[in-house]
Amino acid sequence: GESVGLHLPTLSVQEGDNSIINCAYSNSASDYFIWYKQESGKGPQFIIDIRSNMDKRQGQRVTVLLNKTVKHLSLQIAATQPGDSAVYFCAGKNYGGSQGNLIFGKGTKLSVKP
């Protein structure tokens, strides 16, 4: 079956360091992926997306890398700040669903140490 998963449930980094959050997916037909940030008690917030015709996409302090060969994507956060502390979810488009909904990974909790 199709799945999207995260390698590590928690990640602790020092303020100012770079953070890398990884995600693996199983359906090679997936062609669209999104990273979301969810703070405690709030809904997921869109960070960045990427289509399968790209290997890399950059936003403000964030970069998403997509490796279709090994079905892996990562989110890199530069100069991590305390405000980046949250749970990060990767999501992939579900081609098994009729509505093209997203399948979410389990989430990685990022903690930033001051």
Add this chain to the structure above:
Amino acid sequence: GAVVSQHPSRVICKSGTSVKIECRSLDFQATTMFWYRQFPKKSLMLMATSNEGSKATYEQGVEKDKFLINHASLTLSTLTVTSAHPEDSSFYICSARATSQETQYFGPGTRLLVL
């Protein structure tokens, strides 16, 4: 842009009563809206997908008579939890997807507590 609101943000109700949660796309038209449920420290679980003007599609294991969904306009979808029980207590989150787009934007969530 791409703002989605939910109302109420928090609700406490007695067992056996019904609760309605509204999801609105404020600055775009959402042909499709999704309803999720999230348990503490868990990922999002898709409950149903609603398309404007048609019946919602429910995921396996989700009771359609228990969780009534209405998507009457391109900016509003509602989820009604009927005859709520304590086990329905959860964080309910909606998302909206604009016409011909793939990105889903999420609402802030509704915390439901059934006593």
